[in-house]
Amino acid sequence: MTALRSRWLELLAIVALAASLVRSFTVQADVTQGDVQRLMYVHVPSAWLAFLAFGVTVFASAAWLRTKQDRWDRLAAASAEVGVVFTALAIAAGMIWARPVWGQFWTWEPRLVTTALLFFIYLGYLSLRKAVLDPAVRARRAAIMGIIAFIQVPIVYQSVNWWRSLHQTSSRNSIDTPLRLTLWLAVLAFTFVYLALMRRRLELARLEDQLEARHADSASELAGDGVTIPTLDRVGQNV
Amino acid sequence: MTFWRQAKEIARKDLVVEARTSEVVLMTAPFGAAALILIPLAIGTDAPLLSRLGAGMYWIVVLLFGVLVILRKSAVDGPAQTDVIRLLGVDPAARFAGATATTAFLLLLFEIILAPVVIALYNPDLRGWPWLLLILPLTAAGLALLGTIAAGVTTGLGTRISLTPLLIIPLSLPLLLGATQALEGLRLGRGILPWLVLLAAVDLALAVAGVLAARPIEEATA
Amino acid sequence: MSRRPYTPFVSAKTHLVLLEDAGLRVGPTVILQRVKLSLDAGEKVGLLGPNGSGKTTLLRLLATLQRPTSGGGTVLGADLMSNDIYRIRPHIVLIGHEPGLYPELTLAENSRLVASLAGRDQERARTALELVGLAGAADRRARDCSRGMLRRTELARALIVEPRLLLLDEAHAGLDESASALVDLIAARVAERGGTAVLVSHDAERLNVDRSVRVVGGMVEQAS
Numbered sequence: 001m002t003a004l005r006s007r008w009l010e011l012l013a014i015v016a017l018a019a020s021l022v023r024s025f026t027v028q029a030d031v032t033q034g035d036v037q038r039l040m041y042v043h044v045p046s047a048w049l050a051f052l053a054f055g056v057t058v059f060a061s062a063a064w065l066r067t068k069q070d071r072w073d074r075l076a077a078a079s080a081e082v083g084v085v086f087t088a089l090a091i092a093a094g095m096i097w098a099r100p101v102w103g104q105f106w107t108w109e110p111r112l113v114t115t116a117l118l119f120f121i122y123l124g125y126l127s128l129r130k131a132v133l134d135p136a137v138r139a140r141r142a143a144i145m146g147i148i149a150f151i152q153v154p155i156v157y158q159s160v161n162w163w164r165s166l167h168q169t170s171s172r173n174s175i176d177t178p179l180r181l182t183l184w185l186a187v188l189a190f191t192f193v194y195l196a197l198m199r200r201r202l203e204l205a206r207l208e209d210q211l212e213a214r215h216a217d218s219a220s221e222l223a224g225d226g227v228t229i230p231t232l233d234r235v236g237q238n239v
Numbered sequence: 240m241t242f243w244r245q246a247k248e249i250a251r252k253d254l255v256v257e258a259r260t261s262e263v264v265l266m267t268a269p270f271g272a273a274a275l276i277l278i279p280l281a282i283g284t285d286a287p288l289l290s291r292l293g294a295g296m297y298w299i300v301v302l303l304f305g306v307l308v309i310l311r312k313s314a315v316d317g318p319a320q321t322d323v324i325r326l327l328g329v330d331p332a333a334r335f336a337g338a339t340a341t342t343a344f345l346l347l348l349f350e351i352i353l354a355p356v357v358i359a360l361y362n363p364d365l366r367g368w369p370w371l372l373l374i375l376p377l378t379a380a381g382l383a384l385l386g387t388i389a390a391g392v393t394t395g396l397g398t399r400i401s402l403t404p405l406l407i408i409p410l411s412l413p414l415l416l417g418a419t420q421a422l423e424g425l426r427l428g429r430g431i432l433p434w435l436v437l438l439a440a441v442d443l444a445l446a447v448a449g450v451l452a453a454r455p456i457e458e459a460t461a
Numbered sequence: 462m463s464r465r466p467y468t469p470f471v472s473a474k475t476h477l478v479l480l481e482d483a484g485l486r487v488g489p490t491v492i493l494q495r496v497k498l499s500l501d502a503g504e505k506v507g508l509l510g511p512n513g514s515g516k517t518t519l520l521r522l523l524a525t526l527q528r529p530t531s532g533g534g535t536v537l538g539a540d541l542m543s544n545d546i547y548r549i550r551p552h553i554v555l556i557g558h559e560p561g562l563y564p565e566l567t568l569a570e571n572s573r574l575v576a577s578l579a580g581r582d583q584e585r586a587r588t589a590l591e592l593v594g595l596a597g598a599a600d601r602r603a604r605d606c607s608r609g610m611l612r613r614t615e616l617a618r619a620l621i622v623e624p625r626l627l628l629l630d631e632a633h634a635g636l637d638e639s640a641s642a643l644v645d646l647i648a649a650r651v652a653e654r655g656g657t658a659v660l661v662s663h664d665a666e667r668l669n670v671d672r673s674v675r676v677v678g679g680m681v682e683q684a685s
Contacts, residue, residue: 065455120409127405131396134487136530140459141392144452145406148388151444152410159413159437163420212489222678223492224513240580248577252563259565259602315563322526323561323618327578328551458528 009199013192020182020189027182039097044183045190046090047115053083053194054118057125058150061143070209073139076146077129078201082194084122090115110160117156121149242333249329249337253312254344262311263345268352271304275356286362293361298418300357301350302382302411306404308345309386312338313403318395321460331453335387339449343376343383350375367425370435374421377438381414382407384445391456413441475538477502477626477657478523482532483541484679485518492518494679495532500657505648507668508661510676516661517558519676520628523659524555537625551579554624558631560611564604568595568614571603572621579622589617593643608635616640619647625656632660633667645669 020041030037060076063069094112095105106112128145132138240248257263278296279289316324316338324334354371357363389406393399421434478500485493493515500506510516521527525536525546537552539545562571572586590599593613603611612635619627627648633641648658648669662668675682 117409117412120405124402124406124409127398127402128392131393131398131402137459140455144455144459145389145392148445148448148452149410151448152413152441155413155437155441155444156410159416162433162437163416215489222494223490223515223518224511224678240578245578248574252566252574255570256563256565315565317559319557319559319561320563322524322555322557323575324578325526326524326550326553326555327575327622328547329578330547 009192009196013189013196016185016189016192020186023182023185027179030179033101036097036100039093041182041186043090043093043097045187046086046093047111048187049190049194050083050087050090050115050118052191053079053086054122054150054153057083058146061146064139065143065147070135070139071206073135073143074202074205074209076139076142078198078205080122080125080129080146081201082197084119084126086190086194087115087119087122091119108164110157110164113160114153114157118153121153125149240328242330242336245329245333246336246340249324249334250340253315253338253341256315257311257341257345263308263349264352267304267307267311268349270307271300271349271353272356274300274304275353275360279360289361290363293357293363294422295419296361297353297357297363298378298415300353301346301378301418302408302415303404305346305349305382306386306407308349309342309383309390309407310400310403312342312387313390313394313399321394325457331457332450334457335391335449335453339380339383339387339446342387343380346379346383347376350379364422364426367422367431370421370425370431373435374418374438377435377442378414378418381417381438381442381445382411384442384449385411385414388445388449388452388456391452392459394456394460413437417441476500476535477504478534478536480522480529480532480534483522483529483534484531485515485522485527486530492679493522493529496522496679496681498534498674498681500659502655502657503652504672505652505658505660505670507665507670507673508659508676509663509665509668509673514676515679516676517630519681520555520557520630520659520661523626524553524628525550526555551622552625553628554619554622554626555628556612556615556619556630560603560608560615562603562611562614565602567600567602568606568610569599571614572599572617575618576621581621585621586617589620590614592620593617594639609637609640612636613640613643616643616647619651623654624651627651627656627658629658629660632662633664641667 024038024041029035056079057076060072060079064072064076091112094115098107099105125142125145129138129142132141275296282288282292325331354375358365385407386403389403390399393403393406396402417434417438421431421438424434425431476499478498480496480498483493483496483498484491496519498519508516508519518527522529522541523536525539525541528541528546534541536546537549539549562568563574566574568590569586572590573583576583576586587596587599590596593616595610595613595617598606598610601610603614606614629644629648632644632648636644644660648660651658652671658670660668660670665673
């Protein structure tokens with residue numbers, strides 16, 4: 001029973017996701033686009049989560065810079081890892097949807113372009129984390145880069161928006177109520193999935209840090225341990 | 240020594256080093272020019288097509304190859320040199336300002352050298368060209384600011400040559416759009432002002448961020 | 462940041478350097494642990510120890526270029542965990558393993574840059590190069606100079622800045638007899654003016670110091 005209780009968030013996420021999937025397939029299809037429009041129920045929530053996860057990363061980065069508490073760095077890293085997955089999902093779903101509807105895989109619409117750039121920003125952030133070995137240095141550099149990126153993202157979005165308005169009129173179709181409800185259900189379900197994934201990832205990170213700390217206390221690797229006095233009498237024998 | 244004098248000394252030192260190696264003028268700029276020559280061979284040498292694409296290609300080359308200009312700085316200022324500068328009591332923000340000023344100047348030089356190349360090869364529409372006197376420096380400054388910050392967070396990392404461009408390019412989109420759309424906006428009869436304001440706003444935001452991040456970045460380069 | 466005349470941060474009762482159980486680790490690797498060290502004005506102290514023992518890192522810690530990850534201490538009256546370290550840095554000179562010179566600048570230009578940033582006049586740079594015996598090579602680019610010449614230029618930096626705390630890693634490495642003697646002279650000069658000189662070396666006999674400490678396994682053992 002305790003196992004069940006500790007997994008309540010995962011169960012909730014699964015149930016919500018299942019409900020959303022069922023609803024996505026049973027609700028009426030879009031009049032103009034047909035069944036392919038149902039991909040919106042994956043694309044839109046994924047995109048929403050991509051940006052939410054990024055927001056969490058930035059918030060946690062700022063919190064780390066302020067408090068220097070490890071848990072904020074763990075949160076920032078976990079959210080970035082989960083976020084990059086949702087970003088990729090959003091882009092993939094968007095591309096599969098765009099092909100039959102627009103005749104091409106990419107539409108250069110501001111939100112899509114910003115999502116694509118967000119993917120690369122995530123990659124850069126995660127690559128930076130991977131490249132730095134020392135945890136304190138890693139946390140600091142990643143936090144700074146995260147915040148710099150955050151300042152730029154709205155500017156990126158707005159500039160693409162203006163660029164679009166220069167070249168073509170933006171098309172924002174209004175969406176019918178039953179479809180809108182399905183969309184909201186999908187967003188809710190995906191948010192639960194995000195929270196469940198985050199919970200697991202944070203738990204894992206916490207355990208990793210604990211293990212490292214325990215390791216560090218007991219058998220710390222001393223920098224100079226591997227260095228011994230050379231055995232000069234053996235030099236010249238078969239060398 | 241005041242903040243500005245420190246920044247000036249740092250910038251001066253960087254410019255002297257660049258003058259001695261001529262890396263930007265003799266190596267990076269020709270590399271960019273070579274790219275501009277290769278592009279039509281890949282996409283077609285149709286004159287109207289090239290005329291239409293010329294300005295865009297110019298800015299793409301400035302952006303992508305400009306990253307090399309940014310990277311050269313990290314090669315010049317190794318850890319030992321940085322330690323000396325730090326211990327002389329140079330304010331990290333002054334070091335940032337000086338480094339950015341030099342990089343911006345070199346990027347502007349890069350832009351100026353490539354401009355006649357793209358005009359000759361692509362014959363772009365040059366309506367409103369006097370505005371370039373404002374657009375070129377604003378773009379150079381923005382790229383330099385972004386690049387110096389990115390170089391700061393990748394200091395001392397083995398993969399910095401690959402990582403730094405990955406950090407810079409996605410975030411430089413507003414600069415690219417501001418530069419390309421400014422003249423485009425004029426050509427289409429829409430205003431140029433929003434784009435200039437965008438460029439200036441990006442530069443200002445990055446300048447403030449860079450100065451504020453200077454000390455934390457230095458603390459992270461043990 | 463104008464260059465103020467040196468105001469003593471330490472009184473006669475306090476140490477110039479005091480490390481209390483200072484430690485430094487990078488990720489899982491411990492480089493320094495539980496370091497207790499006190500250095501007083503007018504001392505020349507040798508730092509000995511095998512490769513990888515943490516001597517260089519200890520010097521960087523004393524130079525305030527790295528903060529301890531455990532414990533703490535003060536250098537020239539500034540708490541190593543505070544931002545006061547930025548204030549005292551101009552009074553420290555660290556001459557490390559790698560030459561901190563710009564290869565494309567001449568020895569004179571490198572020295573003038575140091576003088577300028579240290580708030581000293583340019584003449585001082587010229588004189589310092591003369592004193593270290595490099596007047597004839599002053600206009601040579603650093604990249605064309607030998608390791609020993611670069612080392613001497615760095616010693617000139619100590620003469621220009623006149624630090625309160627002089628830290629020399631591999632103090633006599635790459636130097637000929639006369640230049641080696643110069644190291645001892647400069648260290649003595651710093652000590653005479655109420656500062657402290659710390660010299661790292663593998664050659665205990667070569668060191669001309671008042672006392673030595675050994676660094677073994679990231680810890681400091683006081684020796685005679």
